[in-house]
Amino acid sequence: xxxxxxxxxxxxxxxxxxxxxxxxxxxxxxxxxxxxxxxxxxxxxxxxxxxxxxxxxxxxxxxxxxxxxxxxxxxxxxxxxxxxxxxxxxxxxxxxxxxxxxxxxxxxxxxxxxxxxx
Numbered sequence: 681x682x683x684x685x686x687x688x689x690x691x692x693x694x695x696x697x698x699x700x701x702x703x704x705x706x707x708x709x710x711x712x713x714x715x716x717x718x719x720x721x722x723x724x725x726x727x728x729x730x731x732x733x734x735x736x737x738x739x740x741x742x743x744x745x746x747x748x749x750x751x752x753x754x755x756x757x758x759x760x761x762x763x764x765x766x767x768x769x770x771x772x773x774x775x776x777x778x779x780x781x782x783x784x785x786x787x788x789x790x791x792x793x794x795x796x797x798x
Contacts, residue, residue, distance in 0.1 A: 712739050713776060721746065734760045741765075742772055 693710065696703050697717045706714060712727035721743065728739040741756030746769050757764045765772045 709735050709739055716743065738762055739776060742776060
Protein backbone atom coordinates (compact mmCIF):
# COMPACT_ATOMS: atom_id res chain seq x y z
CA UNK A 681 0.00 0.00 0.00
CA UNK A 682 2.71 2.46 0.97
CA UNK A 683 4.64 1.87 -2.29
CA UNK A 684 1.47 2.78 -4.22
CA UNK A 685 1.26 5.95 -2.17
CA UNK A 686 4.88 6.80 -2.96
CA UNK A 687 4.25 6.15 -6.66
CA UNK A 688 1.23 8.44 -6.46
CA UNK A 689 3.35 11.14 -4.81
CA UNK A 690 5.84 10.86 -7.70
CA UNK A 691 3.00 11.38 -10.15
CA UNK A 692 1.83 14.42 -8.17
CA UNK A 693 5.40 15.72 -8.13
CA UNK A 694 5.61 15.51 -11.92
CA UNK A 695 2.17 17.10 -12.26
CA UNK A 696 3.17 19.91 -9.91
CA UNK A 697 5.57 21.14 -12.59
CA UNK A 698 2.56 22.71 -14.31
CA UNK A 699 1.94 24.89 -11.25
CA UNK A 700 3.47 28.37 -10.84
CA UNK A 701 4.99 27.71 -7.39
CA UNK A 702 7.00 24.90 -5.84
CA UNK A 703 4.93 22.83 -3.39
CA UNK A 704 5.73 24.21 0.05
CA UNK A 705 6.29 20.85 1.72
CA UNK A 706 8.97 19.49 -0.63
CA UNK A 707 12.35 18.70 0.91
CA UNK A 708 15.14 20.88 -0.55
CA UNK A 709 16.48 18.15 -2.84
CA UNK A 710 13.09 17.63 -4.46
CA UNK A 711 12.52 21.38 -4.61
CA UNK A 712 15.83 21.61 -6.50
CA UNK A 713 14.63 19.02 -9.03
CA UNK A 714 11.28 20.82 -9.27
CA UNK A 715 12.99 24.13 -10.08
CA UNK A 716 15.18 22.41 -12.64
CA UNK A 717 12.10 20.81 -14.17
CA UNK A 718 10.69 24.34 -14.52
CA UNK A 719 13.86 25.56 -16.24
CA UNK A 720 15.06 27.49 -13.17
CA UNK A 721 18.66 26.27 -13.12
CA UNK A 722 20.04 28.90 -10.73
CA UNK A 723 17.38 28.30 -8.08
CA UNK A 724 17.83 24.52 -8.47
CA UNK A 725 21.60 24.90 -8.02
CA UNK A 726 21.18 27.15 -4.99
CA UNK A 727 19.05 24.49 -3.29
CA UNK A 728 21.09 21.45 -4.34
CA UNK A 729 24.41 22.87 -3.18
CA UNK A 730 23.02 23.17 0.35
CA UNK A 731 22.02 19.49 0.64
CA UNK A 732 25.04 17.94 2.40
CA UNK A 733 24.51 14.29 1.47
CA UNK A 734 25.16 12.06 -1.56
CA UNK A 735 21.70 12.80 -2.97
CA UNK A 736 22.44 16.51 -2.94
CA UNK A 737 25.81 15.85 -4.56
CA UNK A 738 24.12 13.80 -7.29
CA UNK A 739 21.62 16.54 -8.14
CA UNK A 740 24.44 19.09 -7.92
CA UNK A 741 26.46 16.97 -10.40
CA UNK A 742 23.49 16.71 -12.75
CA UNK A 743 23.02 20.48 -12.70
CA UNK A 744 26.68 21.13 -13.54
CA UNK A 745 26.51 18.57 -16.35
CA UNK A 746 23.44 20.36 -17.65
CA UNK A 747 25.32 23.65 -17.41
CA UNK A 748 28.10 22.17 -19.52
CA UNK A 749 30.73 22.19 -16.75
CA UNK A 750 31.95 18.60 -17.13
CA UNK A 751 34.89 18.91 -14.71
CA UNK A 752 32.75 20.30 -11.90
CA UNK A 753 30.05 17.71 -12.63
CA UNK A 754 32.64 14.90 -12.41
CA UNK A 755 33.76 16.20 -9.00
CA UNK A 756 30.16 16.15 -7.69
CA UNK A 757 29.47 12.70 -9.16
CA UNK A 758 32.50 11.45 -7.19
CA UNK A 759 31.13 13.12 -4.04
CA UNK A 760 27.82 11.37 -4.72
CA UNK A 761 29.51 8.00 -5.16
CA UNK A 762 28.07 7.83 -8.69
CA UNK A 763 29.75 7.32 -12.05
CA UNK A 764 29.53 10.24 -14.45
CA UNK A 765 26.19 9.81 -16.17
CA UNK A 766 26.22 9.20 -19.92
CA UNK A 767 22.42 9.18 -20.35
CA UNK A 768 20.62 12.15 -21.83
CA UNK A 769 19.86 14.95 -19.38
CA UNK A 770 16.15 14.12 -19.59
CA UNK A 771 16.85 10.47 -18.77
CA UNK A 772 19.05 11.42 -15.82
CA UNK A 773 16.44 13.85 -14.46
CA UNK A 774 13.79 11.13 -14.67
CA UNK A 775 16.16 8.62 -13.06
CA UNK A 776 16.95 11.02 -10.24
CA UNK A 777 13.34 11.36 -9.13
CA UNK A 778 12.88 7.59 -9.41
CA UNK A 779 16.09 6.67 -7.56
CA UNK A 780 15.92 4.66 -4.36
CA UNK A 781 17.38 7.59 -2.44
CA UNK A 782 14.74 10.04 -3.60
CA UNK A 783 11.98 7.46 -3.17
CA UNK A 784 13.00 7.49 0.50
CA UNK A 785 12.40 11.27 0.52
CA UNK A 786 8.94 10.69 -0.92
CA UNK A 787 8.29 7.97 1.67
CA UNK A 788 9.42 10.25 4.53
CA UNK A 789 7.24 13.03 3.18
CA UNK A 790 4.32 10.62 3.03
CA UNK A 791 4.95 9.49 6.63
CA UNK A 792 5.18 13.13 7.74
CA UNK A 793 1.92 14.03 6.01
CA UNK A 794 0.24 10.95 7.48
CA UNK A 795 1.43 11.73 11.03
CA UNK A 796 0.30 15.36 10.74
CA UNK A 797 -3.19 14.36 9.67
CA UNK A 798 -3.92 11.66 12.25
